[in-house]
Amino acid sequence: MPQRASAFACNALISLYYVDFVRHFRSTFTMFDRVHPIPAFTDNYIWALIDTDAAEACVVDPGDAAPVLEFLVSEKLSLRCILITHHHPDHTGGLVELSNRFSAPVYGPRNPRIVGITHPLQEGDELELFGASFSVLEVPGHTLDHIAYYSTTPKQPVLYCGDTLFAAGCGRLFEGTPQQMLVSLNKLSSLPPETLVYCTHEYTLANLRFALAAEPANMALQERAEKEQQKRDQGIPTLPSNIGLELATNPFLRCENQELRERVAGQSQLSLDNATSTFAALRQWKDNF
Ligand code: ZN
Ligand code: FE
Numbered sequence: 001m002p003q004r005a006s007a008f009a010c011n012a013l014i015s016l017y018y019v020d021f022v023r024h025f026r027s028t029f030t031m032f033d034r035v036h037p038i039p040a041f042t043d044n045y046i047w048a049l050i051d052t053d054a055a056e057a058c059v060v061d062p063g064d065a066a067p068v069l070e071f072l073v074s075e076k077l078s079l080r081c082i083l084i085t086h087h088h089p090d091h092t093g094g095l096v097e098l099s100n101r102f103s104a105p106v107y108g109p110r111n112p113r114i115v116g117i118t119h120p121l122q123e124g125d126e127l128e129l130f131g132a133s134f135s136v137l138e139v140p141g142h143t144l145d146h147i148a149y150y151s152t153t154p155k156q157p158v159l160y161c162g163d164t165l166f167a168a169g170c171g172r173l174f175e176g177t178p179q180q181m182l183v184s185l186n187k188l189s190s191l192p193p194e195t196l197v198y199c200t201h202e203y204t205l206a207n208l209r210f211a212l213a214a215e216p217a218n219m220a221l222q223e224r225a226e227k228e229q230q231k232r233d234q235g236i237p238t239l240p241s242n243i244g245l246e247l248a249t250n251p252f253l254r255c256e257n258q259e260l261r262e263r264v265a266g267q268s269q270l271s272l273d274n275a276t277s278t279f280a281a282l283r284q285w286k287d288n289f
Contacts, residue, residue: 031051031153032051032154033050035240037237038071044061045237046060046067047160049130055078056130057072057079060160061200079104080130082095082098082104083149085147085162086163087109087111088143091162095116105119107119110122114145121147122147123136127149129151133152135149136149137149139161141170141173141177142170142181143174146164147162148162156195156196157191159243165185167199167238168251189247193242196241197239197242199239208249211225211249214260215257224249261278264278264285265278
């Protein structure tokens with residue numbers, strides 16, 4: 001592969017690492033080559049990372065075992081592992097049944113409330129999956145145990161962020177403070193703009209309606225609203241999104257924007273002089289929208 005060849009040429013250190021990497025994965029190495037959304041409940045997506053050659057999948061946040069089993073059977077795949085982002089039942093409800101049936105390891109937050117986690121994770125942990133290396137990011141706010149999975153190993157970086165960052169929105173603050181959530185969102189939005197964002201809910205159109213109320217003059221947002229509506233009209237998921245698009249159109253990532261801040265201040269009747277107070281008022285506005 002030309003990319004591999006250039007890695008060898010790059011410098012001795014990288015070459016050594018690379019030889020090690022290839023050695024480690026030579027027997028089993030095939031990158032997951034397909035990511036498929038398995039719809040669950042009314043608006044959840046259970047993302048399946050699929051290694052076609054190995055006929056194996058890994059699923060993220062299986063809130064329900066039934067649609068996952070149906071998918072695995074119809075695609076003739078076995079389950080290699082499960083990733084969990086936070087403790088909510090619509091993300092964890094199917095994990096025990098699935099992990100028992102396939103003897104699959106379950107990676108997730110270090111939270112004893114989640115029954116069935118075999119590999120508890122925290123900030124900075126790395127895990128190898130289908131030859132890709134995933135970093136664990138702690139992103140409290142929606143819940144306190146919330147983590148996200150980020151990998152730069154596929155052709156395009158990918159982020160599995162559960163209910164923290166949504167397309168044109170963010171998760172409700174059930175457990176964390178606005179300050180915590182803003183720090184978490186900043187962590188995600190500082191990832192490379194081309195990073196594909198796999199959120200867990202199809203909330204995009206409702207989020208865009210709110211975003212347009214918050215930023216009616218944002219041209220990128222108007223364009224996006226049209227495009228996403230067309231996708232939904234055709235029954236196509238609006239996800240994955242990407243960080244660049246979110247930075248341009250997601251009001252929760254734009255709390256430094258002066259126009260947005262003035263609009264939120266007018267709505268909340270508060271004087272908002274920083275990103276945290278703007279974020280808090282914006283989130284509250286959305287909760288009652
Ligand atoms: Zn949740
Ligand atoms: Fe959820």
